[in-house]
Amino acid sequence: MKTKRKNVDVITLGCSKNLVDSEFLIKQFNAGGFSVKHDPETPSGNIAIINTCGFIGDAKEESVNLILEFAEARKRGDIEKLYVMGCLSQRYFEQLGAEIPEVDKFYGKFDWHNLTEELGMQYRVDLANERTLTTPGHYAYLKIAEGCNRTCSYCAIPIITGKYKSHSINSLVDQAHILASQGVKELQLIAQDLTYYGIDLYKKPLLAQLTDELSKIDGIEWIRLHYAYPAGFPKDLPQLMAQNPKVCRYLDLALQHISDPMLNRMRRNFSKKQTYKLIDDLRSTVPGLHLRTTLITGHPGESEQDFKELLNFVEQVKFERLGVFTYSHEEDTYAYNNYKDDIPQELKQERANIIMESQNRISRELNEKKSGKLLKVIMDRKEGDFFIGRTEFDSPEVDPEVVVETDKKLEIGSFYNVTVTGAEDYDLKAHI
Numbered sequence: 192m193k194t195k196r197k198n199v200d201v202i203t204l205g206c207s208k209n210l211v212d213s214e215f216l217i218k219q220f221n222a223g224g225f226s227v228k229h230d231p232e233t234p235s236g237n238i239a240i241i242n243t244c245g246f247i248g249d250a251k252e253e254s255v256n257l258i259l260e261f262a263e264a265r266k267r268g269d270i271e272k273l274y275v276m277g278c279l280s281q282r283y284f285e286q287l288g289a290e291i292p293e294v295d296k297f298y299g300k301f302d303w304h305n306l307t308e309e310l311g312m313q314y315r316v317d318l319a320n321e322r323t324l325t326t327p328g329h330y331a332y333l334k335i336a337e338g339c340n341r342t343c344s345y346c347a348i349p350i351i352t353g354k355y356k357s358h359s360i361n362s363l364v365d366q367a368h369i370l371a372s373q374g375v376k377e378l379q380l381i382a383q384d385l386t387y388y389g390i391d392l393y394k395k396p397l398l399a400q401l402t403d404e405l406s407k408i409d410g411i412e413w414i415r416l417h418y419a420y421p422a423g424f425p426k427d428l429p430q431l432m433a434q435n436p437k438v439c440r441y442l443d444l445a446l447q448h449i450s451d452p453m454l455n456r457m458r459r460n461f462s463k464k465q466t467y468k469l470i471d472d473l474r475s476t477v478p479g480l481h482l483r484t485t486l487i488t489g490h491p492g493e494s495e496q497d498f499k500e501l502l503n504f505v506e507q508v509k510f511e512r513l514g515v516f517t518y519s520h521e522e523d524t525y526a527y528n529n530y531k532d533d534i535p536q537e538l539k540q541e542r543a544n545i546i547m548e549s550q551n552r553i554s555r556e557l558n559e560k561k562s563g564k565l566l567k568v569i570m571d572r573k574e575g576d577f578f579i580g581r582t583e584f585d586s587p588e589v590d591p592e593v594v595v596e597t598d599k600k601l602e603i604g605s606f607y608n609v610t611v612t613g614a615e616d617y618d619l620k621a622h623i
Contacts, residue, residue, distance in 0.1 A: 198236035199227045203325070204254050205244025207332045207381050207417075207588075209277055213242050214322035216303055221323055223312035229325045234264070238272040240306065243279035245351060247519035254279040262293035272310075276303045278351050300352060301337070320366045327571060329604030330377035330587060331370050335363055335401065339383040340391075341420065343447075344458045344526040345490060345518060348383055355384065357392040360401050364408070371410035376604065377569060378405060378414045379586060386420040399427040406437040412606070413569070415586055417443040421469055422461045429476040439583040442473065443483040443512075448490070449504040450497040457490060458525060470508060481584035483512035486546065489539025490518045491530035498542050505549055511557055512590055513550045515543040551616045554591075558614035566621070568593050568609050570601050580607070582619075591617035599623060 199220055203213040217227045228235060239261050243254035258275055265273045272295050280287055281299035288297050298306055307314045324331055338352040367378060380402070382388065389397030398416075405414055414437055416428075421444060432438045448454055451463050474480055486501065505513065517539035520532040568580035571587065578595040585591055595601070595609055601623075613620035 197225050199225050199238045199240060200231055200234045200236040201227055201229050201240045201242065202234075202257065203230060203242045204257065205242075205246065205250060205278065207379065208334055208383075209242050209244060210325060211322070211332050211334045211381075212277070212300075212303060214325055215319075216240070216242075216306065217323040217325070218318055218321050219304075219307050219312065219315055220310075222315050222318055223307065223310075225310075225312075227323070234261075234270070237270055238274070238310065239264075239270050240274045240276065242303075243275060243277035245277070245279035245282040246347065247516070247521065249519075251279060258287070258291055258294065262291050265293045265295075274298065274306060274309070276300075276306065282347070282351050320362060321369055324370075324373070324375075326587070327604065328374050329569065329571075330379065331375045332379045332381050333363060333367060333370075333405075334358070334381050335385065335388055335398075336382040340387060341384060342458050342525065344456060344530070345487065345521065345524055347521040347524050350523055352383065355387050355391050357388050357390075359392065360397065360404060363401060364404055367405050367408050367411060371408050374410075374604065376410060376412045376606075378411060379417060380405075380414060381417045383418065384420045385416055385418055386423055386425065396423065396425045398425050399431045402428070402438055403431060403435065406435050412437060413439050413583055415439045415441050415583075417586065419444050421446060421466060422459070424469060429473055432480070433477045440477055440480045441483070441584050441586070442477075442480060443586070444469075444473075446484045447487050448493075448497070448501055450500040453490060453493055453497050453501075456492050456526075456530070457487075467508075481511035482508075483514075483586070483590070484510050485514045485516060487516050487518055488542035488546065489534040489536075491520075491526055491533055493518075493534060493542075502546060502549060505546055506553070509553050509557065510550070511554070511584065513546075513553075514589070515546050517543050555614060555616045558591075558617070558619055561611045561619060562614055564611050565608055566593070566611060566619075567606055568595070568621070569606050570595075570603050572603060573601075580609070591619065593619045593621050595621050595623065597623045 201213050203210050220227045244250040261273050264270050274296055275294050276298040280297040304314045336357045338355045339349045340355040385398055449463050520527055566582050568582055570578050570580040572579050578601050580593045609621035611619050611621050
């Protein structure tokens, strides 16, 4: 029985920021002698830990359904202990505890360290910068901050995570050194908002300096930037991206909308004119830059004219990567307290679909221009007779891939030069 109790399943829901928390926790359990499986197809441990997401309605529903499923398993005696952590339990701590008593204990977003003590371990401070990777060994996410200081109308993240807290440059460089020593070649920099990095801790934006310091680490060949906010965008970052070969010519810039009435209602503190100028400046400074953005359809008050302006924006700018969310009316947000959710879900989804249909066409057109070009690709995995890789313009899990046909034996996690032989809406075909 003692051996059985050393088996733990950790299930992670939501974004890569949650994944990083799970990886730190798994490292602590491994150091304490526990055997841990992450996201197993069939739960096998006597202890289950669910790291939840509470961002929007669909994510909350997925988290609650999974907790209920494991709570039933707990009642049947299939598992001995059930713990819940993460964003959903941070946001609805008391309600969940009252409604799902089968859960042994709930933890929030930031107190998961105490879970080690609950299971008879002491949290190892000396391992605070170490984690057990759940991603393929050649890339890792590096979370550079917690929280958010923005006041966007639709977003519940600041309610869940609190104020922005940058991790120190020294701590992040130390983490990156450890990751590089384990074979990581590609860092995905993540936070709720990369743009704000350093302001709270160093009284000035230091994203460019942090990125430059990380690029000096032997073994790290690609650094990719995710979740940048347009307002207050660091002026020294584009030049670094243009000059430093280790910084991918890729930027995830969350814009959400383009019409000024909607940007004002969303409390984005950034105008249509400023948005177009920022995009022009970025593309002129960083040749070959691939921009990813996310948009929201159906925010309260979005008129047909606002939507047409948004669609025109997409067709005019031609983003290399783009995703769309439909508005979710989240409790305690500014929009929830001040606006009526006045657009039917069907219309929200219809508008999202129209934008994605346009983006499909744009993506294919941009891909076709790459035909015959030589690109550097990192190989992620093999599927059947094909190797699947990514260029510097593609983030794992969310972006297109490069399908490579070859009779050679390629090494997963290594870089290769490939020639593009064909283009689909999103993926490319290539050979060595």
